[in-house]
Amino acid sequence: MAWNALIIAVLLLPVTAWAQTKIGVVEMQVVIAESEPGAKAMAELRGRFETMKTELDKQNETITALRDELQRQSMVLSQEAKQDKELEYRRLVRDFQDQFQAFQTKMKAEEDRLSEPILELLIDVIQEYGKNNAFTMIIDGTSAGLLYADDAVIITETIKQELNKAWSEKKN
Numbered sequence: 569m570a571w572n573a574l575i576i577a578v579l580l581l582p583v584t585a586w587a588q589t590k591i592g593v594v595e596m597q598v599v600i601a602e603s604e605p606g607a608k609a610m611a612e613l614r615g616r617f618e619t620m621k622t623e624l625d626k627q628n629e630t631i632t633a634l635r636d637e638l639q640r641q642s643m644v645l646s647q648e649a650k651q652d653k654e655l656e657y658r659r660l661v662r663d664f665q666d667q668f669q670a671f672q673t674k675m676k677a678e679e680d681r682l683s684e685p686i687l688e689l690l691i692d693v694i695q696e697y698g699k700n701n702a703f704t705m706i707i708d709g710t711s712a713g714l715l716y717a718d719d720a721v722i723i724t725e726t727i728k729q730e731l732n733k734a735w736s737e738k739k740n
Contacts, residue, residue: 592706592723593714594694599728600686605735609682616678620671627664634660686731689738693730697723 600606638653645653698706709717709724 589704590702591721592698592701592703593709593717593721594706594727595709595722595724596690597710598724599690599731600683603686603728603735604732605686605689606683609679609686613675613679613682617671617675620674624664624668624671627660627667631657631660631664686735689734690727690731693734694727697727697730 601610634653634657638650638657641653642650694706697703706723707714709722
């Protein structure tokens with residue numbers, strides 16, 4: 569009896585190994601950047617920070633002009649005038665760096681705020697797509713260290729279409 573049970577167990581063991589493994593690869597960054605909600609979020613982000621970026625560009629031009637002026641006049645200026653110009657230049661550079669850092673921090677926080685609902689929906693879409701299409705796993709091709717994937721397993725375009733559809737349904 570034990571012998572029969574052992575034979576049955578050995579015969580059933582490979583059945584799980586024969587099961588088809590279905591893997592999908594999606595490039596999350598591409599989906600987010602090229603999808604309707606991602607493009608809308610990026611346009612909103614650009615619109616909000618365009619004036620700040622323009623202001624920073626003007627400050628950068630002012631700093632560059634002051635540096636060039638300082639280099640041109642370094643031989644002509646007195647030691648005291650030269651030190652005053654250098655002090656002004658350093659102050660402007662420091663202010664610019666502080667404002668640039670604040671700009672980057674605000675922009676990153678706003679980008680995170682705008683992308684969070686998109687990412688949540690994207691994950692839901694991928695999970696639902698994976699279940700409905702019998703995928704064993706779906707991995708992110710951009711961050712998983714993936715070096716090669718056959719075109720047959722890349723589902724980026726399909727996921728982008730599914731995300732656009734889910735976003736439209738969510739808005740209505």
